[in-house]
Amino acid sequence: MSRNGSGGYSLPVNTWNPATTGVSATVPDWQTLINDIATAIQQSVSADGQTPITGNIAMGNNKLTGLAAGSATGHSLRWEQLFSQGTIANLASATATDIGAQNTSFLNITGTTTITGFGTNYNGPRYLVFAGILTLTHSATLVCPGAANITTAANDSAIAIPISGGWQIVAYQKASGLPISTTGLVSAGLATASGLTMSTARVLGRTTASTGAIEELTAAQIAAFTSAATDTAQGAVELLTAAEAQAGTDTTRAMTAVAMKAAQIQPQTAVTLTTQTAVDFTSIPSWVNRISLHFSGVSTNGTSVPIVQLGDAGGFETSGYTGNVSVGSNGVAWTVGATPASGFGLSTSNAAGSVYTGKLVLDRINGNEWVASGDWAQTTATISTHLLTGAKTLSATLTQIRLTTVGGSDQFDAGTVNVSYE
Numbered sequence: 074m075s076r077n078g079s080g081g082y083s084l085p086v087n088t089w090n091p092a093t094t095g096v097s098a099t100v101p102d103w104q105t106l107i108n109d110i111a112t113a114i115q116q117s118v119s120a121d122g123q124t125p126i127t128g129n130i131a132m133g134n135n136k137l138t139g140l141a142a143g144s145a146t147g148h149s150l151r152w153e154q155l156f157s158q159g160t161i162a163n164l165a166s167a168t169a170t171d172i173g174a175q176n177t178s179f180l181n182i183t184g185t186t187t188i189t190g191f192g193t194n195y196n197g198p199r200y201l202v203f204a205g206i207l208t209l210t211h212s213a214t215l216v217c218p219g220a221a222n223i224t225t226a227a228n229d230s231a232i233a234i235p236i237s238g239g240w241q242i243v244a245y246q247k248a249s250g251l252p253i254s255t256t257g258l259v260s261a262g263l264a265t266a267s268g269l270t271m272s273t274a275r276v277l278g279r280t281t282a283s284t285g286a287i288e289e290l291t292a293a294q295i296a297a298f299t300s301a302a303t304d305t306a307q308g309a310v311e312l313l314t315a316a317e318a319q320a321g322t323d324t325t326r327a328m329t330a331v332a333m334k335a336a337q338i339q340p341q342t343a344v345t346l347t348t349q350t351a352v353d354f355t356s357i358p359s360w361v362n363r364i365s366l367h368f369s370g371v372s373t374n375g376t377s378v379p380i381v382q383l384g385d386a387g388g389f390e391t392s393g394y395t396g397n398v399s400v401g402s403n404g405v406a407w408t409v410g411a412t413p414a415s416g417f418g419l420s421t422s423n424a425a426g427s428v429y430t431g432k433l434v435l436d437r438i439n440g441n442e443w444v445a446s447g448d449w450a451q452t453t454a455t456i457s458t459h460l461l462t463g464a465k466t467l468s469a470t471l472t473q474i475r476l477t478t479v480g481g482s483d484q485f486d487a488g489t490v491n492v493s494y495e
Contacts, residue, residue, distance in 0.1 A: 419433075
């Protein structure tokens, strides 16, 4: 019989086994014994390695000792080789830097030689650290991120894996923390598509077309950067225009110092009075809720009372003004008179050459309804103080204001007038 399942061998039982005194061994029994021993020997492993293993070997909780270190594909690893995979080893850069032939997964690539390939021993992945500056040349057999060459720097790192016929860098980390490529970070059409007011094609974070390097903006270029509504899609901060800041209707955009100043009370262009019968301030924005009329040293050449009229897109309204004008002077009792129906009057009566200095304030109370209040001094003849309160409802949105006189024929012959609104 051949070896049993435990590897043991027993001689076949015949005239040879067990041997009996006086019993002759037969030729067939002899041949059977020799054949059985030959079969058992063929199931044994020769010490010189000539016999291939044809089945699993049960070690019975024993170790393989004295094992040589594996050095090529198909070799077994020793204990120390397995754990040396976590030890970083130096490998000099070369045109073909054979990272797959190294007996470790962690390699420190030294030198500055340009690398065009990682060799043909496709064992991976490999974790690489670069000791200095060299070039990794992108190709079909050395695939780099972004399909572009990489210039390394000290302590940059990468992970490379084998692919069909070559290697691919699947991860690259710059020691500086910067991205490996800036291509696509800023739209090339940003300078024109968003209406940026810049004298050159350079924008924040944009790269040059020739070198891919990020250009640095001058202080003047940064100061000239004014964002438009389309910049939201590009990730830029959207800024209020002066008109939007004044209107106060947009709560999503950022306000600059310029826009903030524009949102404050702003005087318009002052008018010097010479021979005008009326002075108009037009194009008042629809969002305005308060208008102040300022006048200094204003006088007329007649006796008609100066008045202030309000207007909308349909023109100035010449009726429907209500309110009172109170006049007081030193040692004289206050007198009260109704404002003319054609406008808010600066006095109850007027004399040629009377001079007025002060202001009239108009406040929107609701929709197109406005209230007026003001105070001013009359500084010729009998010096007096004038106070006015009144109201007027327009037929549409207020767009203009006029200084004139009752009847509109007397001329203003001196003084300055202006408006401001908020």
